[in-house]
Amino acid sequence: MEKVLIIDDSDINLTLLKHLVLKLGGCEPILFDQPRLALEWCRTQVPDLVIVDYMMPDMDGLQFIQAFRALHGRAEIPVLMITANDQKDVRYQALIGGANDFLTKPVDRTEFDARARNMLALRQGQKFLADRALHLQALVDEQMERIRQQERELIYRLSRAAEFRDPETGAHIQRMAHYSSLIAASLGQDEGQQKLMLQAAPMHDVGKIGIPDYILLKPGRLTPEEFQVMKGHARLGFELLQGSASAVLQAGAEIAHSHHEKFDGSGYPLGLVGEAIPLSGRIVAVADVFDALTSERPYKRAWSLEDARAFLEKGRGSHFDPACVDAFLQAWPLVLEVRNRFQDEEAPLI
Numbered sequence: 001m002e003k004v005l006i007i008d009d010s011d012i013n014l015t016l017l018k019h020l021v022l023k024l025g026g027c028e029p030i031l032f033d034q035p036r037l038a039l040e041w042c043r044t045q046v047p048d049l050v051i052v053d054y055m056m057p058d059m060d061g062l063q064f065i066q067a068f069r070a071l072h073g074r075a076e077i078p079v080l081m082i083t084a085n086d087q088k089d090v091r092y093q094a095l096i097g098g099a100n101d102f103l104t105k106p107v108d109r110t111e112f113d114a115r116a117r118n119m120l121a122l123r124q125g126q127k128f129l130a131d132r133a134l135h136l137q138a139l140v141d142e143q144m145e146r147i148r149q150q151e152r153e154l155i156y157r158l159s160r161a162a163e164f165r166d167p168e169t170g171a172h173i174q175r176m177a178h179y180s181s182l183i184a185a186s187l188g189q190d191e192g193q194q195k196l197m198l199q200a201a202p203m204h205d206v207g208k209i210g211i212p213d214y215i216l217l218k219p220g221r222l223t224p225e226e227f228q229v230m231k232g233h234a235r236l237g238f239e240l241l242q243g244s245a246s247a248v249l250q251a252g253a254e255i256a257h258s259h260h261e262k263f264d265g266s267g268y269p270l271g272l273v274g275e276a277i278p279l280s281g282r283i284v285a286v287a288d289v290f291d292a293l294t295s296e297r298p299y300k301r302a303w304s305l306e307d308a309r310a311f312l313e314k315g316r317g318s319h320f321d322p323a324c325v326d327a328f329l330q331a332w333p334l335v336l337e338v339r340n341r342f343q344d345e346e347a348p349l350i
Contacts, residue, residue: 006049078119179287186327203252208236
């Protein structure tokens, strides 16, 4: 049923117009003899056609149309104004104010039928286009979500490719990514940034793909020369990911390049100090080191949670951004949940 709003201060006119609307078929007439009450109704209801008389006390038809058009989402709804034959100036003002068509008094039934049907057909066309737009938007959103899912999977597998060449596990990727997201949340970043950290952090060590096996897989301590080669993975990761149109890959490039920087400037590859280090790199530095310390590897035993916490606290202001350490410890119960959720024998997708 299409809703036809009728505003007229005359009960006789309301009755006549109601009868004419019912003869159209498929329409529900909504009657008001006070335009201000009709306007209040329009704040929560959306009519398909408005029929309003010009001559009314308190608020005339022109004032009603102006107020009606000012309501959100009411700019395109068809409006018929009822005027007298000699009120041409009123019609001109009404056209400027937002009326679509006119009826003259006394209202002719045949003319009413034609003009009202034309206005309702216009409204039906508007609804069709709006529904079509919503349908197309839904299709676009569905395709974009599929693309984003494929991007997430590609990023995960790319990150896993680097991890396969390193004595770390897929669960490490998941844990440190979720730790990074928790830190972002504790720092007050919005959900978009939290999600971005979750998706981009796994690429922190993607540059290890370019490190020779004899260095990457060496069981003992690296020589100074070998360590210089190993440090190159930060630059390699950045070069691999930079320049992408993807916001996730852009963040991944930034993280790969900066997560080994230290707050006091003693890190690599650029020796950045303090807030000159991108925030994403400062966040991942805490998340990555904590998980590395608390994970068992062929060349070391896992540290206890207490010892790892103490290491982070000791490194506040030297290795780590103090704000990131505090944010991580503030989320400690959630940190433990992540640690229990992602065990080394499992590596589900993020």
